[in-house]
Amino acid sequence: MSAPIDALILQFLAWVESETPTCAQVLDAWQSSCPRLSVWEDVQIAGFVTFDGTRARHVILTDAGRALLRAKVHASAG
Numbered sequence: 001m002s003a004p005i006d007a008l009i010l011q012f013l014a015w016v017e018s019e020t021p022t023c024a025q026v027l028d029a030w031q032s033s034c035p036r037l038s039v040w041e042d043v044q045i046a047g048f049v050t051f052d053g054t055r056a057r058h059v060i061l062t063d064a065g066r067a068l069l070r071a072k073v074h075a076s077a078g
Helices: 003-019 023-030 039-046 063-077
Strands: 049-051 059-061
Touching: 003 023, 003 039, 003 059, 003 063, 023 039, 059 063
Parallel strands: none
Antiparallel strands: 049 059
16 A cells, blocks of 8 residues: 555544444545545455444444554554
């Protein structure tokens, strides 16, 4: 992963963790017509997010997503 994409993924994961957005909110906030900025698709493929199973389809972090976010936060703090 390149540094700009990595930074966007971390920003996305932090946003999901703090907001617990619906799928519609994610698509509204993070859609892109640029194939190089496919953050939403990238985090899904990597298994960093999932849906909470409710009718509203909130997007939540998986264990892998939380682990990546924590590792990067700790690495930047240290």
